Amino acid sequence: MTSIAKPPVRHRALPTNALGLTKRDYEGAMSTLCAGCGHDSVTAAIVQACFELDIAPHTLAKLSGIGCSSKTTAYFVRQAHGFNSVHGRMPSVATGAQAANRHLVCVGVSGDGDSLSIGLGQLCHAVGRNVRLTYVLENNGVYGLTKGQFSASADVGSTSKRGQKNVQPPIDPVLLALTLGATFVARSFSGDKKQLVPILKAALVHDGFALVDVISPCVSFNDHEGSTKSYRFTREHATDVTEIDLVPLRREIAAEGDAGAALDVPMHDGTVLRFRAVDAGYDPTDRAAAYAHVRALRERNEIATGLLFVDPNGSSLHEVQGTVEAPLATLPFESLCPGRTALDAYMDELR
Structure with a gap:
């Protein structure tokens, strides 16, 4: 399904940020994801964060790969790269x-x-x-575009x-990032906008790699064994005239948690996820303590959320590699191609 543009209609009383832009200016195309998908809640949080940070749309670059999550970039800041x-x-x-452009x-x-x-x-x-x-x-544990295989x-x-149970231990992106030396690690729930928006704002201004793992429920693959309304039961007791599938309408899952407290959030299939936000005395600059905290909660079947780790003194790619200050597209030809003499001198350094 192809996304369509939202109508450019906005109320004249909408609040504006320091750039004179409204939240509508940070939106994108109409979402074609399933109704109630947690990914659309993440999109709304990104829109809010960019609006509140006064980010000029032309200075934003949106990048993605393949999957339901990777469609998200079409749904916010339409005028960005x-x-x-x-x-x-x-x-x-x-x-x-x-x-190419550090700015x-x-x-x-x-x-x-x-x-x-x-x-x-x-x-x-x-x-x-x-x-x-x-x-x-955007973490939902399944391959949504290819009908719900385990991720x-x-x-x-x-x-x-289809009723199979997963027996393979999961890869936890938060523990992985902490192990690899990430300088900003956070986790949130797509339905907790109160927590997610500040995390995204902090990530957007961080000078380095900022991982934000967002638990984002998939509403389309939550049917269960024994249900007479499940996909499996229907297909086993019906004669197909043509190949048809149905994605049922679901309500968005939303919840807000308090610092240090556990928050039980029921999913559409009846299962319950338990989130626990970091408390007020948590130290996010201690990598070892952050790793231990996430592991301890995982063993209790709880999901750690909040700003889990940040290293304010980490060296970014630009400091390590000594990249130029100006965007490459603005440099003159002489700087990009200094000539044979400069190339020969550089090659001599490598010998």
């Missing part, structure tokens, strides 16, 4: 964009399939290089649409 890469390769494109605000949106399977190596190197990139990982983040014992 955008690049939809091949499956799992978004971090390389983002690295190139940052190397771009880069937002990469990916999913647990795009990031933790085919793109796992790409993600690891982007973390290691500390690319100035806000990496939003690399699916929990042991979780049941697929």
Whole structure:
């Protein structure tokens, strides 16, 4: 399904930011994701964060790979730069964009399939290089575009649409990022806008790689064994005239939690996720303590949320590689191609 543009109609009393723009100016095309999809809640949070930070649309670069999550970039800041890469390769494109123009605000949106399977190596190197990139990982544990197979983040014992149980241990992107030395690590829930928007704002101004893992429920693959309204029951007791599928309408899941308290959030299939936000005395600058905190909550079947780790003194890609201050597109030909003499001198240094 192709996205369509939203009608350019806005109320004259809408509040504006420092640039004179309204939230409508930070929106994009109409979403074609399933009604109630957690990814659309993430989009709304990104729109809010960009509006509140007064980000000029032309300074924003949106990057994505393949999957339901990677469609998100079409749904916010229509006037920004955008690049939809091949499956799992978004971090390389983002690295190139940052190397070419350090003044771009880069937002990469990916999913647990795009990031933790085919793109796992790409993600690891982007973390290691500390690319100035806000990496939003919309995490739902399934491959939504290909009908709900388990992804690399699916929990042991979780049941697929067809009733199979996952027996493979998951890859936790937060623990992975902490292990690899990421300088900003956070996790939130798509339905908790009160927590997610400030996290995204902090990530967008961070000078380095900022991983924001967002638990984002998939509403289309939550039917269960024994239901007479499930996809399986219907198909086993019906004669198909043509190939038809139905995505039922679901309400968006929304919830707000307090610092340090557990928050139980029922999913559409009746399961319950328990989130626990960091408390007021939590130290996000202690990497070892952050890792231990996430592991301890995981063993209690709880999901740690909030700003989990930040290193304000980390060196970004530009400091390590000594990239130029000006965007490459603005440099004169003589600077980009200094001639044979300069090239020979450089080659001599490498010998």
